[in-house]
Amino acid sequence: MFVRTESFREYIREYPVITAIVCIxxxxxxxxxxxxxxxxxxxxxxxxxxxxxxxxxxxxLVTPIFLHIQLAHFLMNTVAVIIFSPFLEKLLGKVGFINLYLFSGIVGNLATFILLPSSYTHLGASGSFYGLFGFYLSLILFRKNHFPKQIRQSIVLILVLGVLFTVIQPNINMIAHLFGAIGGFGFGYFFLHYGRGKRTS
Incomplete structure (x- = not known):
C-alpha cells in the first residue's frame, strides 16, 4: 500500500494530481x-x-499549503505526499483527491486563523498531509475489513508518531496538524457514508 514499485514515468502517468502538487x-x-x-x-x-x-x-488560507522555507520541512512534506497519497488518488479520483488535499489544508489554516493570535504566521503542507491520515483513519475505522491488520497497525503507528512529532518539535503549528487531520477524517466519513464510497461498502 505504501511501498512504491513504479518507475518514475509510471508514477507520473498513474498519479497526475500528486505529480502536479509535487511540481508546485x-x-x-x-x-x-x-x-x-x-x-x-x-x-x-x-x-x-x-x-x-x-x-x-x-x-x-490556501497558499501556505504550497510554501516551504526550510529544506527539511519541504523534503519531509513532499516525500510524505509521494509515498502516502497514491492509494487515495486511485480511490478518490483526481478531483476527489485534490479536494481532500485542499480541504484538509484549508481547514487547518482556517482553524489557525480562528484560534491563534492575529500576529501568528505559518506555512507548509502539514495540515493537508495530516488530512490524508485523517482520511486513512476513517477508512480503518469504518472499512476495517477491507484492510489487513498489518496495514491498519501501520496507519495507527504513523498517526501516533505524527502526534509525537507535533508535540515535541518546536515551532510546529499544532492547530493546523490537528484540524487538518479532523478535516481529512470528516471528508472520509462523508465519502464512505454519503459519497461515492458508500456504493463500494
Missing part, C-alpha cells in the same frame, strides 16, 4: 530561494498571516 511545491520552493528571483515577495505574498487574512486576504 518544488517550483514555489525554488522561487523562494533562488537568488535571482524575488524571494521575499514570493514568501510575503503566500505565507499565512492571520492579521492579513482578517483584512480580507483569504487566499492566504
Amino acid at each position: 511545491n518544488i517550483l514555489v520552493y525554488l522561487a523562494a530561494h533562488l537568488p535571482f528571483l524575488p524571494n521575499i515577495k514570493v514568501i510575503t505574498s503566500m505565507i499565512g498571516i492571520n492579521f492579513l487574512v482578517g483584512q480580507g486576504e483569504i487566499w492566504r
Whole structure:
C-alpha cells in the first residue's frame, strides 16, 4: 500500500494530481530561494498571516499549503505526499483527491486563523498531509475489513508518531496538524457514508 514499485514515468502517468502538487511545491520552493528571483515577495505574498487574512486576504488560507522555507520541512512534506497519497488518488479520483488535499489544508489554516493570535504566521503542507491520515483513519475505522491488520497497525503507528512529532518539535503549528487531520477524517466519513464510497461498502 505504501511501498512504491513504479518507475518514475509510471508514477507520473498513474498519479497526475500528486505529480502536479509535487511540481508546485518544488517550483514555489525554488522561487523562494533562488537568488535571482524575488524571494521575499514570493514568501510575503503566500505565507499565512492571520492579521492579513482578517483584512480580507483569504487566499492566504490556501497558499501556505504550497510554501516551504526550510529544506527539511519541504523534503519531509513532499516525500510524505509521494509515498502516502497514491492509494487515495486511485480511490478518490483526481478531483476527489485534490479536494481532500485542499480541504484538509484549508481547514487547518482556517482553524489557525480562528484560534491563534492575529500576529501568528505559518506555512507548509502539514495540515493537508495530516488530512490524508485523517482520511486513512476513517477508512480503518469504518472499512476495517477491507484492510489487513498489518496495514491498519501501520496507519495507527504513523498517526501516533505524527502526534509525537507535533508535540515535541518546536515551532510546529499544532492547530493546523490537528484540524487538518479532523478535516481529512470528516471528508472520509462523508465519502464512505454519503459519497461515492458508500456504493463500494
